[in-house]
Amino acid sequence: MMFKILVANRGEIATRILRSASELGWKTVAIYTENDTSHATYADEAVKLESVVGFLDVDTIVTIAYSTNCTHVHPGYGFLSESPKLPVALSRQQGGGKCIEFIGPSPEALRIASDKMLSRELATLLGIPVSPGRHISTPEEIRQFSRNLGHRYPLIIKALDGGGGRGIRIVNSEDEVEEAFQRCIGESPSKQAFVEKALAGPGWKHVEVQVIGDGTNVNHFWERECSVQRRFQKLVEIAPSRLPRSAVQPLIDASLKMAQRLQYKGLGTFEFLLNARSPSDWVFLEINPRIQVEHTVTEEINDIDLVRTQLLLFSPSTRTLASLRFDRPPTSPTSYAIQLRVNAEDPSKGFQLAPGTLLPQDVVWPLGRGIRVDTWLSISPSGHSPDAKFNVGTDFDSLLAKIIVKGASFEEATQRGIRALRELRVGDSSKEISGFKSVKTNAVVLAGTLSHSDWFGTHGEVDTLWLERNLRDVIELGDKVLPPKAIVGLQKPTSAGAMNGHESGPSSGAGSVLLQPGTLFSLIMSPSGQSVGESSRTGGTVKHSITITSIERNAFPQVLSGTFLSTLPSPFASVDSSGLGNASQVPIPFTLTQSTSVNVSGGQQQQFELADPNANGHIGSPMTGKVVELHPALLQALSNSTGTTHKDKIKVRQGQPLLLLSVMKMENAIVAPWDGYVQRVGKGIKLGVVLGEGMLVCVLERGSNLPTDSGSDNNNGRARL
Known part of the structure; x- marks a missing residue:
């Protein structure tokens, strides 16, 4: 068939x-x-x-x-x-x-496994420990849950159907409850959530078990450890865990017990938190009833193709574990595997998405024994196109590739991982493509993690909050380990060296514009209302020249600074008898700064305005994302439906979200830094557009300068995409 x-x-x-x-x-x-x-x-x-x-x-x-x-x-x-x-x-x-x-699993198994509360109830029924928690539908229920725990924080709010770090917020105080609840609900397809006691202290590790079932019998392929995380999203995974077998075996037993009760079919992952400082202290977290991103390390240590196996389970002649010879306990692993998630994000800015565009020649993957790369930055030879390019945007997650390394020992696998990262090249930061910036990656964090002394510890040094605590040290280590090209992208050499510490050689900015000292521009000016061609025919044009004499910074078109000579009247020269300044005789320092930016959103070009950090009241976007919600005050300013007096304006309270950006299906709020009123909204701001980093959201006039009785602080009436 x-x-x-x-x-x-x-x-x-x-x-x-x-x-x-x-x-x-x-x-x-x-x-x-x-x-x-x-x-x-x-x-x-x-x-x-x-x-x-x-x-x-x-x-x-x-x-x-x-x-x-x-x-x-x-x-x-x-x-x-x-x-x-x-x-x-x-x-x-x-x-x-x-x-x-x-x-995948049957609908009934999926119904339980994909619902975090139902799967917790199953675990409790089978005597498997879980962290205290409850279903919630309002922020007040979260506060009540905290009171029941003795006013204990932190808590974790989770979407019932969240995953991949989405729909999860940690709450450290009562003041954070409202916003965290709204963000979890906003990222949940079902708009349902629950709260549980946070187990995020020193020593708590994330360990998960790979299970396979045929609807009658179940088996396992050992475990993975996924404790290196940022914002509840995994970055580095290893298999098997370096925890003692006596600590891991209860988790495997619990996974098989739950899978058997569900009559599980296909691949599934059963996740746990375990305190490495007290291995008997562990709890069940959730079931992921599907193949996982990190399945690759399990494949490497078991020498198995999990995807092929999954397909065969749904073929008539191989529908049982016995027919696939997986009905017996697996052989103990004799090697280690590490998966490194290469993401398009900027670690120096809180792992913000770093969108951009890549060409096939901008990517070089590591090769050699024990190295594997799974990526979408490739094109089948039969589908190759000479103008192919890869767009990294806000609609999907930031994962560019998974580098998987294998070694006979943990140390060998680690060394191989560092070597692979040193060979990795993603992006060409010396150019832009069609107006898009090149892509940054988190390679420096991956390299720093594998180089940190804690990475080799066996007493729970690397827990789920380890990266957050040690990020600065990790980045510094990564900078030392990786060659500069791996950090900033492929740099094209210039034909001239530096002069007085400044860039004096040719430099190719966006759009492949070549600029260097000595570049001459001709400037033709015409009277208002006439084209240059018309003025030329009537003799009404004025011609000048501009010569660049030095370049201090070239990030054209965003920024260009240096010095120039020109036949234009100098604004700094003495005024002659005609009332005009003389042409510049000495180089004039200049800085050219872009004040608007064009982005492509929904297939259409959209122009935005850059925020000026030195301008009073400018609120800029700290990241790139799709606008999915606007504060009523921004809507009012956009519509101009009311007068301009403070009495009529909607007041914005400090800490209120001015707008929400959806980045990789996660919602990020840009909040008001002070009480105030929206003077105006940045150019191009509306629901559904992709707003770039550094773009102007609005100009927010401080409330301290306004009448105390003016305006409404109503936070209702938000517009949502």
């Missing part, structure tokens, strides 16, 4: 599934969007989505699966993979009486 599979995902996991299915002889179908096509080049067929929303829309996925005559659907990982709605919809017979098989 010929099988045909729709891979309902994108990026590196879609590429991986498409390749494994192709090896088995299955026909493949991919889905893609206009600016995200690389994975689709590995498929036999590809269907274009109208927008990124289609990746999470059950009806869209089902329609495509049936219209392309697929026999199977693989959801990859993410929200869709954990929704029981998809397998239910696929099981409904369409025209011709056929059903499509969902590669």
Whole structure:
């Protein structure tokens, strides 16, 4: 029988599934969007989505699966993979009486496993420890939960269906409850959340068990440790854990117990927190009923292709663990594997997304024994295009690639990981492509982590908050370990050396503009209302020249500074009899600063205004993201629906979100730094646009300068995308 599979995902996991299915002889179908096509080049067929929303829309996925005559659907990982709605919809017979098989657990198993409260209840029923927690629907219920714990903080608020760090906020005090609750709800597809006691002190490690089942029997492929995290998102994973076997075995037993009760089918990960300083102190966290991003390290230590195995479990002749010879306990691992997530983010700015555009030649991956790279920054040879480029934006997560290294010992794997990072090249910071900045990565943090003395500790030194506590040291170590090219991108050599500590050689800025000392510009001016051509014919033009004599900084078009000579009247020269200054005889210092920026949002160009940090009241965006919510005061300023007096204006309170930016499906608030009123909104600001880092959100007049009885501080009436 010929099988045909729709891979309902994108990026590196879609590429991986498409390749494994192709090896088995299955026909493949991919889905893609206009600016995200690389994975689709590995498929036999590809269907274009109208927008990124289609990746999470059950009806869209089902329609495509049936219209392309697929026999199977693989959801990859993410929200869709954990929704029981998809397998239910696929099981409904369409025209011709056929059903499509969902590669994953049954709808009932998914219903429990994907709901964090239901899975906690299952664990409790089976005698497996969990952290104290409860379902919540209002911020007041969070405060009451804290009071029940003796007014204890920190707490963790989680979306019932969150994942990948989304829908999770830690609350350190009662003042943070309201905002944290709103952000979790905003990132949750179901708009439901729960709160639990935070176990985030010294020594608490994140350990997870890889489980496989055929619907009747279950087995495991050992565990992974994922304690190196930022904002509850994993950065570095290892397998197996270096914890004692006596500490890990209870977690494996608990995972198999829960999986057996669920009659689990497919791949699943059962996650736990364990205190390395007191290994008997551990709790169940959640079930991820799908393949995980970090499945690669499990593959390496078990010498198994998990994706291929997953596909075979849903083939008629290999539907049991016994038929695949996985019905016996696995062999103890004799090697170590480390996965390093290379993300498009800036560690020096709190791991903010660093979007941009890459060309195939801008990427160099490490090679050699024991090194593997899984990435979406590649194109199938059959789908190669000379003008191909990779766009890193705000709609998806920041993952660019996974570098997986393997060694006979933990030390060997670590050394190999450092070598791989030293060979890595992502981006060319000396240019921009079509107005987009080149991409920055977190390679310096990955290298610093593997070089830190705590990394080799065996007493719980690296816990879930370790990176947060040691980030500065980690970055410093990474700077020392990596060559400069790996940190800042590929630097093109200039033909001239530095002069007096300044850049004096040619420099290629954005748009490949070559600027160097001696560059001559001709300036032709014409009277108002006439084109240059018309003025030339009537003799009404005035010609001048501008010669760059030195360049101190070239980040054109954002910033260009140096000195120039010009035939224009100098503003610093003495005034002659005509009332004009003489032409400049000595070089004049100048700085050219861009005050607007053009971005592409939704296929259309949008112009924004750069915030001036020296201007009174300018509130700039600290990151790049899609605008998904606006404060009523910004809406009022945009609409000009009321008068301009303070009495009519909506007051903004310090700490209130002026707007929300969606970055990789996570919501980030830009808050008011003081009480005040919105004088005006930055150019281009509206719902749905992608706002770049440093762009002006609004000008906020300080409330201390205003009448105390003016305006309303109403925080209702927000507009949301």
